[in-house]
Amino acid sequence: MTREEAVRRIEWAAEKKLKELDLSKLGLEELPLEIVKCTLLTRLVLCDNKITSIPDVLGQLSNLERLNLNNNKITSIPEAFGQLSNLICLELNDNEITSIPEALGQLSRLMWLHLTNNQLTCIPEGIGELWNLRVIDLSNNQIAGIPEAIGQLFNLKVIDLSNNLIACIPEVIGQLWNLQELFLPNNQIAEIPEALGQLSSLKTLYLRGNQITSIPEALGQLSNLDKLHLGENQITSIPEALGQLSNLKELYLTDNQIREIPGVIGQLSSLRVLYLNSNQITTIPKTLGQLSNLKLLNLGKNQIAEIPETLGQLSSLRTLYLGGNQITTIPKMLGQLSNLAKLLLPNNQIAEIPEAIRSMKNLEKLDLQNNPVLIFPQVLGHGQDDGGCGDLRTILDSCFHTCNPGLPELDAERQKIESEEYFDAETLQDARRRTTASIVQRQGQAEFRRKLLTAYGGRCPITDCDVESAIEAAHIIPYQGTQTNHPTNGLPLRADIHTLFDLHLLSIRPDTNEVVIAPELVGTCYQYLADRKLTLPQDQKTAPNQNALSKHYETFLSKCKSGQLQRL
Known part of the structure; x- marks a missing residue:
């Protein structure tokens, strides 16, 4: 039925000479070859299907400007993609792609290239032919190096190579004078090259979670920099030159080996957020x-x-x-x-x-x-x-x-809680909102809470708070009867964090177990939680259910995108 529906839409688009076609969420395992009839298409959406391979005939859609193949099961990009001479935006996030073909270098009009969450191990030299490229996002792969050819992409504004295996930043990156955002957290980088100081347009530099031991004086030349994230490295000192960053608004140096804060830090007149926790100051x-x-x-x-x-x-x-x-x-x-x-x-x-x-x-x-x-x-x-x-x-x-003294009616309710049953996130289609739950649900049923506190050693796995009276039993998927009171569907969270979690102002990335915060929390006292690793229980049998975390995270992303998040 899904293929028939796709063919019906394709025939309709061809007949009406449509320029845009949406074939997302149809459960397609392959793209119908009838797509070749839609010669006037400029935008094709095929995300959220089960497509494993892309037919060469797609290369015949010469007018195509935007192609979205996110969240499929694609393992390779066909050479025929090189024929899409008018392509401006290519999205292939969340697939199983292992390599980028050299033919992609023929896409001279390409401006946005997204291949996050794949299995890429390298970036081909042919990438240097994409003269018009503005944004390249290859985060969450297994890329080991950055090719010298990247220095030819003079129009690049954003590079995101987060969560890879990169050990070195090439000097040629200093030639990208239009670059505004550079994301390289969670790699294996040991040194920041002096050439980075030549990036006169750079506004955001993320190098958290690497093996960096020093900050070069050249970074003081980045006059437009407003965000500098260097937490979770092995940095021992802050150079005097950092005092020249007059536009810097955020400076993160959490979890390093810094012993002294230089007096010039007082010259950062625009600074709004300063993290220097977990050092030796x-x-x-x-x-x-x-x-x-x-x-x-x-x-x-x-x-x-x-x-x-x-x-x-x-x-x-x-x-x-x-x-x-x-x-x-x-x-x-x-x-x-x-x-x-x-x-x-x-x-x-x-x-x-x-x-x-x-x-x-x-x-x-x-x-x-x-x-x-x-x-x-x-x-x-x-x-x-x-x-x-x-x-x-x-x-x-x-x-x-x-904490408030226990009320008799709450104690009575707690005594009614049934024993645990197997928890399966996929079977819960009609989960009720936690924010409308009763007081008993809010504080967490006694047995459910006891098991969570035992599993996590009496600590909140996000804040490390160890005051048990301040910790509540949070459901990942909202309360829907006692079957949801399984330890794998719960987290023992400090009361305020529980509220943020329920409002989807805060969530956990299921692939990295890192805390993510909504835009509403940026610049607040909760901003320090961003990118924190969730502390997992020693017994993996009580670790959070990945499907449950994924559902919570998807709702979080959806609300961030739609602007539906509530302010506290």
């Missing part, structure tokens, strides 16, 4: 107080003993995270941070809270877990109406993660 330079546009500062998990008074000058700061250090006092000057919403100082040695915090009119969360604070001062006030910094109970709950 011992002091914060006073010049950090010059970053008047900074909204988020994360210096957690270092060896910092003192907060400089100058941090009180960060007038735009909304989130300050300094957890996991050796801090003993909170300076009074921090009370000047009138826009601060979240002050997070867990796992330090702080013994008292200064009266100056009373001045923080917008403070929503104060986290002082695992500090020797003996008593919470009354100077905080009981609400903004009488000069305090928000509702005292809210701040206390945030600080010590107190």
Whole structure:
């Protein structure tokens, strides 16, 4: 029936001389040869089928400008593709393609080439013939190197080679003076070439998750750079030249071996987000107080003993995270941070809270877990109406993660929970929305929650929070009776993360187990969660069901695309 439907549409398109034809989601295992009748087609959509091979006759559609073959089972690209002389956009994401034919170099008008999530091992030299190429996305493959020919693609604006096996960035990449975005995270790159400093148009540089040990001074020449991501490497120092990046808005240096922050960091006048957590930093330079546009500062998990008074000058700061250090006092000057919403100082040695915090009119969360604070001062006030910094109970709950006392009716409901059954994500076609679930469903049935906490060692696998009273049992596929209360359909999430997960403001990439966040969370205190790896349980039998994660992730992507996500 699916082939018949495809042929019917093809005949109709040929008869009506249509220029666009959509044959997606028809379950096609092959493309009907009748397609050759549609000689006027400029756009052909064949995504989300089961096509394993592409017939050579497709090369006869000489007017074709856009071809979408995403999410099929294609293993190779025919040489006949080289005949599509008018092709502008070629999409072959999520297939099983192992190589790119040299004939693709004949597509002189091609501007967009997408081959993410395939099995490519190399990029042919013929790629250098694609003079008009603007975007090349070959992420999530097994590519081991970048050919020298890429230096000929002077019109390139975006290169995405994320999640490959690339060990070296060729010097010729410095010739791409129109390049604006370069994505090379999660490869095996050990060195950043000086030539990268020649990319005068570059705005975004992602090199997270490599083996880089140093940042070249030449990066200071990237005058238009606004995002620099170098987390999860082996970098030991920040060069003085980075202080020249006057347009830089985001700087990520999480999880490196940096011991010192240079004073020139204070010259980054446009900086809004700074991540330097999980390093070996011992002091914060006073010049950090010059970053008047900074909204988020994360210096957690270092060896910092003192907060400089100058941090009180960060007038735009909304989130300050300094957890996991050796801090003993909170300076009074921090009370000047009138826009601060979240002050997070867990796992330090702080013994008292200064009266100056009373001045923080917008403070929503104060986290002082695992500090020797003996008593919470009354100077905080009981609400903004009488000069305090928000509702005292809210701040206390945030600080010590107190939970509501159990209600008899909830206890009664918990006792009704049945024993677990086999969980199969594919059988759940009518899952109800979690956001309309009852309080019992929201907190997670007792047995379901107990099993999740046991499997994950009593920790949230996203935030590593180990306060069990703050952790809820989240369903990956929404609650639909006790069959969904299987550990493989659950995650023990901190309460706020649970809410974001249910609203699809946050999800997990099923192929990499990395956290992804919606655009609404970029620039907020949750931005640090992006790209975090989900901590999996030791017993693989309780690991998240991949089908369930895929369904949640697909909904997340759909809502991101359609702009349906809710703001908190």
